[in-house]
Amino acid sequence: MIDVLTEFESIVKKHSNSMYRLLIAYCRNTSDAEDILQNTFLKLYQSNKVFKSEVHIKNWLYMVAVNEAKNVKKNHWSNYKEIPEEIVFHTPEQKYLYEEIERLSDKLRIVILLYYYEEYSIREIAKILQIKESAVQTRLQRARERLEEFLKEEQVSGK
Amino acid sequence: MENKIRKAINQVPVPEDLEERIIRHVKSTYVLNAINEKDSPNRIRRMKMINRKRSKNKKIITISVAAACLVMLCCTPVFAEGIRKLWNDIVAKMYDADENVQVQYENTDLIQTFSPEENRNENTDEKVKAECNGVTVTVAQTMADDYGICIFVNVKDDGKEKLSDNHLFESTQLYVDGKIWDGFDNFGGGFVEDIYAKSDYERIYELRYLNSEGIDLVGKDVTLRLSNLQADAGKLEMYTAVEGTWELQWNVSGKYVGEKKFIDLKNTRITDYILKNIEITPISFTLNYEYTGNDPNNLDSINVAFLMKDGTIYNNENAPESTEWITGAGVFGPDYARRTLEKILNLDELDAVRICGIDFVVDME
Numbered sequence: 109m110i111d112v113l114t115e116f117e118s119i120v121k122k123h124s125n126s127m128y129r130l131l132i133a134y135c136r137n138t139s140d141a142e143d144i145l146q147n148t149f150l151k152l153y154q155s156n157k158v159f160k161s162e163v164h165i166k167n168w169l170y171m172v173a174v175n176e177a178k179n180v181k182k183n184h185w186s187n188y189k190e191i192p193e194e195i196v197f198h199t200p201e202q203k204y205l206y207e208e209i210e211r212l213s214d215k216l217r218i219v220i221l222l223y224y225y226e227e228y229s230i231r232e233i234a235k236i237l238q239i240k241e242s243a244v245q246t247r248l249q250r251a252r253e254r255l256e257e258f259l260k261e262e263q264v265s266g267k
Numbered sequence: 268m269e270n271k272i273r274k275a276i277n278q279v280p281v282p283e284d285l286e287e288r289i290i291r292h293v294k295s296t297y298v299l300n301a302i303n304e305k306d307s308p309n310r311i312r313r314m315k316m317i318n319r320k321r322s323k324n325k326k327i328i329t330i331s332v333a334a335a336c337l338v339m340l341c342c343t344p345v346f347a348e349g350i351r352k353l354w355n356d357i358v359a360k361m362y363d364a365d366e367n368v369q370v371q372y373e374n375t376d377l378i379q380t381f382s383p384e385e386n387r388n389e390n391t392d393e394k395v396k397a398e399c400n401g402v403t404v405t406v407a408q409t410m411a412d413d414y415g416i417c418i419f420v421n422v423k424d425d426g427k428e429k430l431s432d433n434h435l436f437e438s439t440q441l442y443v444d445g446k447i448w449d450g451f452d453n454f455g456g457g458f459v460e461d462i463y464a465k466s467d468y469e470r471i472y473e474l475r476y477l478n479s480e481g482i483d484l485v486g487k488d489v490t491l492r493l494s495n496l497q498a499d500a501g502k503l504e505m506y507t508a509v510e511g512t513w514e515l516q517w518n519v520s521g522k523y524v525g526e527k528k529f530i531d532l533k534n535t536r537i538t539d540y541i542l543k544n545i546e547i548t549p550i551s552f553t554l555n556y557e558y559t560g561n562d563p564n565n566l567d568s569i570n571v572a573f574l575m576k577d578g579t580i581y582n583n584e585n586a587p588e589s590t591e592w593i594t595g596a597g598v599f600g601p602d603y604a605r606r607t608l609e610k611i612l613n614l615d616e617l618d619a620v621r622i623c624g625i626d627f628v629v630d631m632e
Contacts, residue, residue, distance in 0.1 A: 117290055124286050129279040142285070146292040153293050197278050206275040224272035230432070240609065241432060242457045242473070255272075 120149055123169055130170075130221050135177055136210060144176040170226070171236045174218060181214060208255055216251035223248055353380055355408040357471045358419045360462055362410075364611045371613065372549060376521030379409045393518060399511030401425035402496060406515050407471060411484060412523040412548045414605055415477040418491060420515065422458075423469040428496070428508050430470045432458050437495035437507065441476050443487050475607055484519040491515045523548055528614050530627050532556075537623045540569065545620055545627075547573075549612050553605045554622070569604065572621040573612060580621070581610065 124145060131141035151172055152165075159165045197203040209217060222228045222236060223244075230248070234241040282288070354369055372378075381395045395406040405421045418441075424430055435457050440447055458464070463471045474491070478484070496509040525548075532542035539560030546553045554571060572582040619628045 113290075113294075116293070117286075120286050120289050124289055125281045128281050128285060129276050132279045133276050142282075142288070145285075146289050149289050150293050150296055195278050195280065197275065202271070202275040202278060205271055206278070209272065209275070220272065221276070225276045227273075241460060245435070245457065 116149075116153060119152070119165060119169075123166060124149070126226065127169065127173055130225055131173060131177060133206075133209060133221055133225070134174075134214070134218050135180065140177070140180050144173055144180060147176055148173040167232060167236060170222070170228075171238075174236055177218075205255070212251055212254060216247050216254070219244055219247040220251045220255070354378060355380065355419060355421075355471070357463060357465065358408045358410075361460075361471070361473070362609070362611045368611050368613060371615070372523075372525060372611070375523050375525030377410055377412070377523045377525065377549060379411070379517075379520050381406045381408070381517065394514070394516045397513040397515055399513055400509050401427055402509050402511065402513070404472075404493060404513040404515065406491070406517060409519070410523075410550055411519065411521070412550055413478070413481065413483075414548070414551050414553060415475065415607055416484060416519075416522075417550065417607065418474040418476070420472045420474070420491070420493075421465075421469065422472050422496075424509070426468055428498075429467045430458060430464070431498075432460060432463075433499035434458055434470075434508065435497050435499075435505070436472070436493040437497050437505075438493070439474055440492045441474075442490040442492065443482065443484065445488070445490070477605060477607065483522075485522055486519065488516060488518050523550070525549070526614060528617060528629055530620055530629060532622070532627055535622075535625060535627075537569065537625070542622060545571070545622075547612065547614065547617070547620070549608075549614060551605060551607045553603055555603045558601050570621075570623055571606075573617060574619040574621055574626065575613070576616045576618045581608075581612070 127148070128141055128145055131144055132138060135141050135144070148169055152169060159168065195203075195206070197206065209220060212220065218237065219233060222233045223230075228236065230241050230244045233244045237244070354364055359365070359369065397404050401424060403423045403425075405423075407419045407421045409419070410417045422430060428434075458470045458472055463473070465471075491514070493513045493515075495507045495511065497505040498508040500506055528547040530545050530547075532544050535542045539558060541557040541559065543555040543557065545555070552571065554569065570582070572580050574580055617629055619626045621627075
């Protein structure tokens with residue numbers, strides 16, 4: 109039992125921080141992010157699934173977490189922004205970029221987060237989100253265009 | 268830009284006791300649920316096990332299926348000849364259109380196929396093959412219904428540019444009777460998956476156009492203009508790998524005229540939507556409703572699944588992980604949502620439609 113829990117704890121330690129940050133950026137709500145994270149790891153603990161590798165575990169965790177997050181977001185009551193802790197950005201540009209990512213639609217935001225933050229490939233994102241690779245490509249391109257426009261605007265306006 | 272995004276997200280503070288809280292939550296749930304040995308963490312022990320048995324079985328199944336297919340191909344040329352409109356092999360694979368499906372929809376004008384090698388264009392203006400800078404593009408097959416057209420073109424490079432799912436045409440424009448048709452919403456597509464590949468240098472390219480204004484394409488001349496084959500240098504930094512324009516022209520011979528399924532949704536209210544009905548063809552569905560809220564973007568939360576008679580569930584992109592297949596591109600407005608499907612739906616086998624968890628059974632006719 110101890111070994112099992114130790115292994116489980118090491119998985120939690122390895123993935124919880126980055127998953128939490130991604131969920132905060134996606135859900136814009138700390139309590140939702142934490143609930144989703146707890147449910148995801150509980151599902152892992154109770155799962156019957158056979159994992160082939162560390163990467164497989166990570167991909168599975170993200171897929172479950174994103175599905176959980178989608179379900180939470182379907183609930184209109186949870187569609188409010190609540191990030192009580194102040195995020196301290198190193199530069200104003202970081203802040204603007206973060207805010208711009210927040211302004212993206214849910215579909216574009218999750219793709220951008222998985223691609224740039226988690227550095228998943230298009231194929232992996234397609235599997236996690238259960239959408240076609242072409243849809244991932246299209247969404248990435250759209251999101252990128254919006255962020256690039258924003259960054260250009262910021263440069264022009266000297267922010 | 269990727270580093271900037273990562274750096275920005277990394278500024279999100281993580282509670283110091285987050286890991287502890289997660290572990291405590293799992294342990295407490297574990298205790299509360301009194302999970303016995305049957306549900307015990309033995310499962311966790313299996314996490315890192317490599318499932319050799321499963322992969323071995325998979326290989327055996329693959330070899331058996333391949334052998335069976337070979338035997339079928341060798342023994343049944345007459346049957347293959349007998350199909351009036353022969354599907355492109357790769358498109359059939361992409362859309363799970365096996366022989367039964369092909370035969371089922373044989374006389375419905377669902378698909379249009381092309382044979383450029385047979386000089387079929389001698390007496391027409393059709394041009395279903397175009398070559399530029401070593402890349403040859405050929406119309407392989409189309410599928411159409413009242414609401415859109417999926418076009419599959421074969422792209423073959425002369426051996427200089429290996430084609431992968433990272434390649435895209437910079438521009439893909441569809442003209443109807445010589446005019447670019449704004450009523451079509453283009454959902455790109457591309458080489459997408461390895462199943463689209465014939466070889467390193469030859470792949471099927473998929474294009475989907477939703478016909479949101481309801482134009483009847485039958486009998487119309489269409490022109491597909493593809494420009495500049497681009498590749499991804501990484502992180503979606505696209506560069507032009509093969510410069511050029513490929514223009515293909517043909518006359519649309521038909522669209523799906525077979526049976527559609529209409530299901531009355533009985534004015535069921537789901538959040539801000541009053542659901543009217545759903546119309547289903549083998550390649551698309553249209554959900555009609557009345558939107559009563561203030562934010563039409565919330566439509567994305569409507570989840571449509573198809574329940575087949577054999578128990579299979581086909582779902583859209585908000586699907587939970589247990590379902591098998593997702594729908595592709597779509598449009599939505601204040602009174603309807605429409606999506607193209609990524610598999611040929613066998614309407615005879617459709618049992619019900621599940622919308623946001625509510626099942627609506629197909630009416631017996």
